[in-house]
Amino acid sequence: MNKKYVHRFGLAVGVSLAAAGALAQEGDAERGQAAAATCSACHQADGSGMNVPNGESWPRLAGLDAEYIVKQLHDFKEGRRENATMVTFANMLDDQQILDVAEYFDQMAVTPGQGGDEADEALLARGQQLAERGDWNAYIVSCQSCHGPGGNGVGSTFPGVASQHAGYISTQLMAWKNGTRSNDPQNLMGAIAKRMSDNDIQAVSAWYATQSGSTQQETAQ
Numbered sequence: 409m410n411k412k413y414v415h416r417f418g419l420a421v422g423v424s425l426a427a428a429g430a431l432a433q434e435g436d437a438e439r440g441q442a443a444a445a446t447c448s449a450c451h452q453a454d455g456s457g458m459n460v461p462n463g464e465s466w467p468r469l470a471g472l473d474a475e476y477i478v479k480q481l482h483d484f485k486e487g488r489r490e491n492a493t494m495v496t497f498a499n500m501l502d503d504q505q506i507l508d509v510a511e512y513f514d515q516m517a518v519t520p521g522q523g524g525d526e527a528d529e530a531l532l533a534r535g536q537q538l539a540e541r542g543d544w545n546a547y548i549v550s551c552q553s554c555h556g557p558g559g560n561g562v563g564s565t566f567p568g569v570a571s572q573h574a575g576y577i578s579t580q581l582m583a584w585k586n587g588t589r590s591n592d593p594q595n596l597m598g599a600i601a602k603r604m605s606d607n608d609i610q611a612v613s614a615w616y617a618t619q620s621g622s623t624q625q626e627t628a629q
Contacts, residue, residue: 444509538551570620
C-alpha cells in the first residue's frame with residue numbers, strides 16, 4: 409500500500425476519532441434530566457435545593473455554570489472535596505452522565521435563595537459591604553472581585569452565589585475557614601474565609617441569599 413495513502417488514511421482516522429471524542433464529551437440536558445433523578449431528593453426537581461436552619465442545607469444548582477458543577481462532582485468522586493452524601497451519589501455517575509447532569513442544571517432558571525429574610529438591617533448592610541467593597545482593615549477583598557458584579561459568577565472557577573441559600577453559603581465559608589474544604593488550587597477562599605469573623609460569614613451569606621441571581625449568559629447580555 410502506498411505510504412502516502414497510509415499516512416493520509418491514518419490522519420483521517422485520527423481526526424474522526426478526535427471529533428467523536430469531542431462530541432462524546434459534550435453534555436446533553438435531555439439525558440441529564442434522567443440522570444439527575446436521584447439528585448432531586450435533596451436538590452429538588454427544579455434544582456432549587458433547600459435551606460435547613462441549624463442543619464445541612466442543600467445548594468441551589470439551577471443556573472450554576474456546567475463546568476463548575478462538573479468540577480465539583482469529580483472532586484467528590486476523587487476525594488478532593490468531602491461529603492458523605494455527595495460522594496455516594498457522585499460515584500453513581502460516569503463521566504458522560506456528569507456532563508449531562510451539569511448541562512441539565514446549567515440550563516435551568518435561577519430560583520430564589522432562602523435564609524436571609526429574617527436578617528436585620530445592620531447584618532445585611534455588613535453583608536453588602538463585604539460583597540461589594542470588602543473590608544481592607546481586615547484584608548478582606550470584596551466577594552464580587554472573584555464572583556463578579558451581583559455575585560452571578562465568573563467562568564467555571566467562581567460560581568454564582570447570589571440567590572444561593574444562606575445556610576449553604578455559611579456552611580461552605582466555615583469549611584474554608586476551618587480547613588475542612590480545600591478544593592481550590594489557589595486556596596483563595598481559604599485565605600479570605602480565615603480573615604472573616606463568624607458574624608461576617610453570617611452577614612454575607614444572608615445578603616447574597618436575598619439577592620436575585622441570574623445565569624452568566626443572562627448577565628453577559
